[in-house]
Amino acid sequence: MQPRLITTLAIPQSGLVTEEEIESVSKLVRIKVADHREHVEKVRDMINFFDMLDSAGVEDDELVMDDVPVSRLREDAHESFGGLSGYVRQYRDGYVRVPKMD
Amino acid sequence: MNHSSIIRASALEYVRGVTSGEFTAEEFLSETLSHIEEAEARYNAYLHVEDGQKLLARAREIDRGIKSGQKVGLLAGMPVSIKDNICMRGSRTTCGSRMLEGFVAPYDATAVSRLHAEGGIIVAKANMDEFAMGLTTEFSAYGPSRNPWNTGYVPGGSSGGSAAATAAFECVASLGSDTGGSVRNPASFCSVVGYKPTYGLVSRHGLVSYANSIEQIGPIARTVSDAALVLGVIAGRDEHDDTTADAAAADCGYLEGIEGGIEGMRVGIVDEMTEGADPEVARAVERASKDLEAAGASCERISLDMVGYSVPSYYTITAAEAASNLARYDNLRYGYDLSVDGYEFNSYVAEARGRFGPEVTRRMILGGYVSSAGHAGRYYLKALKVRAKLTREVADAFASSYDILMAPTVPILPFRIGEKSDDPVSLFMVDLNTVTANLTRRPAVSVPYAVSAGGLPIGVQMMADSMQDKTLLRAARALEKRRAPLPEVPD
Numbered sequence: 001m002q003p004r005l006i007t008t009l010a011i012p013q014s015g016l017v018t019e020e021e022i023e024s025v026s027k028l029v030r031i032k033v034a035d036h037r038e039h040v041e042k043v044r045d046m047i048n049f050f051d052m053l054d055s056a057g058v059e060d061d062e063l064v065m066d067d068v069p070v071s072r073l074r075e076d077a078h079e080s081f082g083g084l085s086g087y088v089r090q091y092r093d094g095y096v097r098v099p100k101m102d
Numbered sequence: 103m104n105h106s107s108i109i110r111a112s113a114l115e116y117v118r119g120v121t122s123g124e125f126t127a128e129e130f131l132s133e134t135l136s137h138i139e140e141a142e143a144r145y146n147a148y149l150h151v152e153d154g155q156k157l158l159a160r161a162r163e164i165d166r167g168i169k170s171g172q173k174v175g176l177l178a179g180m181p182v183s184i185k186d187n188i189c190m191r192g193s194r195t196t197c198g199s200r201m202l203e204g205f206v207a208p209y210d211a212t213a214v215s216r217l218h219a220e221g222g223i224i225v226a227k228a229n230m231d232e233f234a235m236g237l238t239t240e241f242s243a244y245g246p247s248r249n250p251w252n253t254g255y256v257p258g259g260s261s262g263g264s265a266a267a268t269a270a271f272e273c274v275a276s277l278g279s280d281t282g283g284s285v286r287n288p289a290s291f292c293s294v295v296g297y298k299p300t301y302g303l304v305s306r307h308g309l310v311s312y313a314n315s316i317e318q319i320g321p322i323a324r325t326v327s328d329a330a331l332v333l334g335v336i337a338g339r340d341e342h343d344d345t346t347a348d349a350a351a352a353d354c355g356y357l358e359g360i361e362g363g364i365e366g367m368r369v370g371i372v373d374e375m376t377e378g379a380d381p382e383v384a385r386a387v388e389r390a391s392k393d394l395e396a397a398g399a400s401c402e403r404i405s406l407d408m409v410g411y412s413v414p415s416y417y418t419i420t421a422a423e424a425a426s427n428l429a430r431y432d433n434l435r436y437g438y439d440l441s442v443d444g445y446e447f448n449s450y451v452a453e454a455r456g457r458f459g460p461e462v463t464r465r466m467i468l469g470g471y472v473s474s475a476g477h478a479g480r481y482y483l484k485a486l487k488v489r490a491k492l493t494r495e496v497a498d499a500f501a502s503s504y505d506i507l508m509a510p511t512v513p514i515l516p517f518r519i520g521e522k523s524d525d526p527v528s529l530f531m532v533d534l535n536t537v538t539a540n541l542t543r544r545p546a547v548s549v550p551y552a553v554s555a556g557g558l559p560i561g562v563q564m565m566a567d568s569m570q571d572k573t574l575l576r577a578a579r580a581l582e583k584r585r586a587p588l589p590e591v592p593d
Contacts, residue, residue: 029470032452056411058487099450
């Protein structure tokens, strides 16, 4: 027997997520995907599942954010752990090598 | 106690045994390390076991301290493990990912510092779903862990290595992290106790971030009292984590009053979390409510409408936070060997991230999608509104009527390795009963309650109001005392 959510709440099937859309988002989040088709079906299923939020009846609710006073935040100070340059993969002569920026 | 069986001791039994001279920390650790060597071939609970000689030297130090009457800490040399997304200075921390293969943490997480300060000996880093994204440990880049109750079955996740190791006596207790049930779900599947503290009770400093607004480090142990002992060690205000509660709220004496019983407490059994559950699981919760009534609690059904929307809300929010958090993996500050020669910046980063596994890749894409300008209103903001409404519903339930909310930890029984790994939405449903505590930042615990006809564990989840962790542990202990005896985990 399946949990109630699956049996009683219809999951909308908008099916709007396309391979091109996934390719575009992949570029936005800078992640290389060899074959976008590999992920299309699963991502589409997930997005369709998220469409269930449409029936939650919260459209008119106000979103209240927690304000945290700056005084509660720790001091923005450098904390040395020592030897961190050893963790940088492309380190030479005191400089970090990075790819060229276009 | 027979030395061949000492590793089966609970944490409290360990502390009593080692401080009374019944056995030494070195003997206990030595037997634990031998057992790990033999057990790991079956369970793959650990990604990395620390240097045995160094660990034994530390155990001998503890033994000398005990003999000379020095303070050796509350844990007195107890072997514990930690999930591989918790940093320990000088130890490999991979988060179950090839992206961080070979990464050695430069500092201790606060929870680790506190374990060390109380004499805990961290023996190993436990297997997990890559970056804690999963519910079965099948998404570990280093192979799945196996359930000690049946090695053909998943141990749950994402802290599956921690739960399997604790159930299989490869440590006395372990630390996991719980973003949507990742401590409680594997605890339920492996018949151990899994505790998700109130958000802010335990520092996240040194926990590799996945979904900061939700996740907490929590103990996995073989008894409720053991979980309370470990929680007391790791909880408390931390200047490195501004979301931690102040010292007074995070009163660390979680063992105090734990035997106080449940008499007079009101327990709500959540309809939306029990209807549709596997029949054996549903029957276990019914029996648990009768046990609690026999112990003096009153139990009644309660409906929380927004629970039905908790899972899509949870996955939308966590995907958005994950996409942001994982953006730090550019392979320049840490990562693996990939020369920058011939690459433009964006293409280099994208190439380097090709090492993320398929589930992490999908969640990053999802996170980018639901929080993008064109879709944020429909998904991310709506998910935040659902979270707010769910939080109000749960707060009202605690304020008006109930001390505890109860449900199955997981509505289904443990399943076979590979059975659901290709169906992400079906896997999402495993989280149905656990994500509410995370979204609403309430404490929750999974208590081992029964074993199915097929020999698979069933856990019962209890949840309390914010900062009512002591009440929750007291209720969980009452259920643990009342339940029918459980069989031993098979050898």
